[in-house]
Amino acid sequence: xxxxxxxxxxxxxxxxxxxxxxxxxxxxxxxxxxxxxxxxxxxxxxxxxxxxxxxxxxxxxxxxxxxxxxxxxxxxxxxxxxxxxxxxxxxxxxxxxxxxxxxxxxxxxxxxxxxxxxxxxxxxxxxxxxxxxxxxxxxxxxxxxxxxxxxxxxxxxxxxxxxxxxxxxxxxxxxxxxxxxxxxxxxxxxxxxxxxxxxxxxxxxxxxxxxxxxxxxxxxxxxxxxxxxxxxxxxxxxxxxxxxxxxxxxxxxxxxxxxxxxxxxxxxxxxxxxxxxxxxxxxxxxxxxxxxxxxxxxxxxxxxxxxxxxxxxxxxxxxxx
Numbered sequence: 001x002x003x004x005x006x007x008x009x010x011x012x013x014x015x016x017x018x019x020x021x022x023x024x025x026x027x028x029x030x031x032x033x034x035x036x037x038x039x040x041x042x043x044x045x046x047x048x049x050x051x052x053x054x055x056x057x058x059x060x061x062x063x064x065x066x067x068x069x070x071x072x073x074x075x076x077x078x079x080x081x082x083x084x085x086x087x088x089x090x091x092x093x094x095x096x097x098x099x100x101x102x103x104x105x106x107x108x109x110x111x112x113x114x115x116x117x118x119x120x121x122x123x124x125x126x127x128x129x130x131x132x133x134x135x136x137x138x139x140x141x142x143x144x145x146x147x148x149x150x151x152x153x154x155x156x157x158x159x160x161x162x163x164x165x166x167x168x169x170x171x172x173x174x175x176x177x178x179x180x181x182x183x184x185x186x187x188x189x190x191x192x193x194x195x196x197x198x199x200x201x202x203x204x205x206x207x208x209x210x211x212x213x214x215x216x217x218x219x220x221x222x223x224x225x226x227x228x229x230x231x232x233x234x235x236x237x238x239x240x241x242x243x244x245x246x247x248x249x250x251x252x253x254x255x256x257x258x259x260x261x262x263x264x265x266x267x268x269x270x271x272x273x274x275x276x277x278x279x280x281x282x283x284x285x286x287x288x289x290x291x292x293x294x295x296x297x298x299x300x301x302x303x304x305x306x307x308x309x310x311x312x313x314x315x316x317x318x319x320x321x
Contacts, residue, residue: 042077042085042110048297049073051316052092057308069097070104070174071319077110085110086207089321090313091123091174104174109207116204118152118161121181123172145171149184154204154237160195161240164188175321194240203236209245210271217250217267218290225252244274248283258287258300259314265290266299 052070055063070092077085091104107120123145145168152161166184203209212234220229233246250269255262266289273282287300301313 042079042083044075045078046076047073048315049317049319049321050090050298050313051319052090053312053314054092054097055310055312057310063310066098069093069101071316071321072313073319073321079112081113083110083112089174089177094171094173102171102173106174106177109205111204111208114156116154116208118150118154118205121147121149121177121184123147145169147172147180147184149181150239152239154198157198157200158195159198159204159237159240160193162191162193163239165190196237196240196242198237198242199235201235202242203234206236206238206243206245206273209234209236213245213247213271214269214286214288214296217247217269218288218296221250221252221267221290225254238275242276244276246272246274248272252290256287261299261315263287263289263294263299265292266294 050072051068052072053065053067054069055065057063070090072088072090075087077087079085085108087106087108089104089106092101094100094102103123105120105122108118110117147166147168149164149166150161151164152159164184166187166189168180168183172180172183203212213232216232217229220227229247229250231246231248233244235242235244237243248270250267253266253268255264256266256268257263266287268285268287270283270285273284274280282305284301284303286298288298289295297315298313299315302310303312304310
């Protein structure tokens with residue numbers, strides 16, 4: 001996952017992939033403005049919101065954290081003949097985050113039969129150290145603000161993906177998704193396209209693979225809560241590249257306290273993402289319900305893309321967008 005950096009996308013994908021399992025999700029009051037921007041015609045039928053916390057660790061000494069620096073919104077869409085879609089908008093809020101940090105991403109995966117379409121956009125953020133992050137913030141106002149968008153289509157045994165890079169005159173936030181997508185389409189700086197043939201059994205996207213693995217753990221623990229679920233991997237296509245998602249381990253909890261809320265009958269799972277053309281791996285942890293209105297709904301997620309940075313998502317329906 002080199003053309004479009006995997007790390008910011010993984011935070012978005014990992015959380016929103018689980019909502020497809022939800023049978024009792026909270027009904028959405030209105031459709032997302034992002035639907036028009038992405039071209040989707042599927043109505044939004046459910047929605048969950050999350051609070052974002054972030055931690056940094058300067059010089060490998062100790063973690064310094066701050067809660068409520070941003071949020072996430074997962075929306076679940078459904079149409080006729082089994083058509084389904086999932087979208088996630090996640091990021092920091094410059095009005096709440098330290099130093100006015102603005103890092104965010106959006107991804108939508110829509111499946112109709114054998115065809116899947118993915119649309120996403122992200123604020124470029126490939127810093128490898130805390131000092132690089134500080135330097136990027138200082139230089140953005142001078143150099144312009146870089147964003148990337150992906151539009152991909154998987155049709156049967158073929159995947160085609162287009163990556164577009166653009167520079168914006170101002171620092172768009174996650175509340176500016178629609179105008180930013182329009183700017184990227186109208187004023188691209190660079191565009192790249194790739195395609196590949198897919199082997200039989202390749203899942204059409206990260207969300208599809210994650211949803212399948214999570215559903216299997218839920219079904220297994222419903223039948224036998226004390227029996228460990230074995231590790232399992234699925235191949236999927238991302239940006240016209242072959243990747244692998246692995247369920248490394250999982251455990252069932254009758255009760256679990258997450259921050260200031262108690263949950264019953266949840267699963268804690270560890271996952272790893274691997275791109276076949278790279279030596280790097282990405283790891284993340286998810287906690288999600290198995291029964292009732294939170295069946296298949298993520299209630300907590302942790303992800304540490306770099307040694308100095310960690311992100312956490314907590315279910316919080318009061319988060320505003």
